[in-house]
Structures are given as C-alpha cells and as structure tokens.
Amino acid sequence: MNFLSRSKFFGEKSGSMIRSLANTYRVLEQTQQRTEHTRTTHDTDEPIIMSNPFKKEKKVCILCKYNIEPDYKNVRLLSQFQSRYTGRIYGKHITGLCKKKQQLIEREIEKAQNAGMMPYYYKEISYIHDPKLFDIDNPFRPHKY
Numbered sequence: 001m002n003f004l005s006r007s008k009f010f011g012e013k014s015g016s017m018i019r020s021l022a023n024t025y026r027v028l029e030q031t032q033q034r035t036e037h038t039r040t041t042h043d044t045d046e047p048i049i050m051s052n053p054f055k056k057e058k059k060v061c062i063l064c065k066y067n068i069e070p071d072y073k074n075v076r077l078l079s080q081f082q083s084r085y086t087g088r089i090y091g092k093h094i095t096g097l098c099k100k101k102q103q104l105i106e107r108e109i110e111k112a113q114n115a116g117m118m119p120y121y122y123k124e125i126s127y128i129h130d131p132k133l134f135d136i137d138n139p140f141r142p143h144k145y
Helices: 012-042 075-079 099-114
Strands: none
Touching (some): 075 099
C-alpha cells in the first residue's frame, strides 16, 4: 500500500481505483517485456526478402506505351522527331523510342518527304509550337559527344 491509499483524504473507492491502475500498469509492463524478449529471440541474421531497391524502372517507348502506329500521312506526329533547323531525324538515344519504332519513324519520314508532305531541310513552321514528346537537351541516354 502506498501513501495515497492510506491517506485519510481518500476513501475506500479511491484505494481500489489506485490498485486497479497499478495492476493495469503491471500487466502493461509484463506484456512489453514479453514483446521485447520475443523480438530479441526472433531477431536473427537471416536475409530479409525484398525487391531490389537499386533496380531502375524500365523505360517504355512512348509510341509502344500508347499503341501508336506512325504513318507517313500523319505529318504532325512525324515532325516531332525531326530537327527544327536542319531537318535531321533525331536518334533513338534522344527520342527514347525502341529500335523497331525508331526504324519505322525513319521510314515513314522518308516516305512523307518523298511524297512531298514534309520538307527535307527544316521543320514545317505551323508545327513548331506543338507540345514536345521529349527534351532534346536532356536525352534519354546521353552519349560522349
């Protein structure tokens, strides 16, 4: 019995309340000790099964992602892969396309140029302000030049 339970200011009810609180704290301490004990007994040096935290997400070609088949008649799409000033076709390290789609784009641009739908040496002025599919200054795979 502690001082509070023997005090004349606390009646019989308060003494039983203090005992029940003390029992509750004692039970909580025992369960906490048991959980700490089980943690140390189960804590072994076995490897933890988890996914590779260093694995990079696979980059998907934008045309494959949205299932777009380039066509020589779709000049607005094809002009996105052509340089504004020189008319050169950007490489796949800049565009981020897969090998198959890059070759298809190059063939379709050549078809469109031969059909007279696209200029050879510059980009059509009406397509200059179209939204960019990729950033020319930050290629997907930078090269040494």
